[in-house]
Amino acid sequence: MIKLTFVQADGSRIEAEASPGTSLMQAAVNAGVDAIAAECGGACACGTCHCVLPQEWFERVAAPEADEVDMLEFVIDPQPTSRLSCQVVVTKEMQGMEVNVPDTQV
């Protein structure tokens, strides 16, 4: 199991565990990170699973595909290291990764 921490907008932290191969969105939802709305269920079709990765992790994880880049244009307050969590696949290298979750998705 890979341990992840979701840091919410108010600074509170939610610890999560995920198996490699599942999505970061799934890990957040399972751990009760309500701010990850993920309304389309992970199809890159809604843009409501926005998260922000720390710079060093952003560089290390697989780059977003064109669909995700298009969709990121529409999230609220996008950052240079923004990702759609449903499109980020958990790998064993992510052990201990921290993920920032914005205040709102809509």
Place this chain on the structure above:
Amino acid sequence: MSLVVVMSSFDLREEDMSPDPANKFVLDPHSAAFAANPYDVYAAMRAMDAPYYWEEADTWMLTKMADVEAVALNKTMLRNNEAFITEADRKAQQRAINFHDMPFHERYVQVNLLESEGETHDRLRKVVFREFTPAMIARQRDAIQTFVDGLLDELSEQDEIDFVSDFAAHVPGHIIGRVLGVPDEDAPRLRHWSEEVVRFFDPGRDDADKARAELATKEFYEYLLNLLADREAAPQEDLLSRLIARRDAGQLSQDELISTAMLILMAGHGSTIDVLGSGMHALLRYPAEHQKLRDDGTLMKTAVQEMFRFESPLPYFHRFATDDTEVGGRMFPAGTRFGLLYGAANRDPARFENPDVFDVGRTPNRHMAFGGGGHFCLGNHLARLDMDVIFTTINARFSDIVLTETEVAYKRGLSVRGPQALRIEWKRA
């Protein structure tokens, strides 16, 4: 259909899994009993070990959230079966449901973003997605507020109204019309066309409905052509003008532009009316929840989500498997048709605590009233903004809202859910 009959068919054993209509639970979604309470029927279907086979429609019905979600998210599950049937079969299929010999309907209603898959779907969806983002939709808030205020001004002289026909039915034509760029005075025509076309999707459709659907499509088409010509001459800040620019940039064809405009109107018309009605009905059936919302307006967002979950206005869509696939613990061959009962999934106790309780503060509320996967509802932010503005305004302007007829009949059928009428009395606050 009584619940007893439903319950007695619970114990489907392995050998019962093959389609066998005799002496088994039979889904009858056109009955008055189903309209009165589909949720007990859904619960009975959900309690079966595997999906329920609905003979009449040759469809395997999914009622568990996990199954519905899995199929909606599965990219090999498509809205149409064109990939594995011949053109002759497609024509025969179209004829079998009486969708043939209606040139305008075939060209602009039967083919659109919702009915497409693959490259066409991705391309069309990308073209219109930006028009329905929260930021774009938020720009409509003042216009929606002004429209709702005006409509309530007209009604506030009356103490008793039918909330559905006197209020809700006027809302979507004006609001979606405004998004598209249709002048306000033409909103009643939009409503008429939309109703004529949508009626033809009802299971009870006949040839008269067919003629009316075709005529409405033709009139709407001609109307749009005129409006497009106006916008070409003088572009405005509206969706049609922006779609014209995208058409001219080669991103979509003229036919696709027209079918998209029609879909936007049709997809959001009846559903908005229905959920306004059922949302109001829920507040009046559960006055303690209504009071909670009156006392704390910050609950409006969760309350609106709960209205969509509790009485999902578009409870049923379908998908075709294009590969052999396991669903709900059973293997199904390519070509199988699945029914996604979003309205049933939204009452699944495996996902929602006390699913049959209407709770305006429910959090999280990961319902599927807007679907899921690649066809996830484009209009969801608009639909929720309408509801937010409307119920906030009504709560501020009216006190003591009560049902004057407590027996509320809901529309019949599987694909729509909403009260036929909702007679209420209200007092200006």
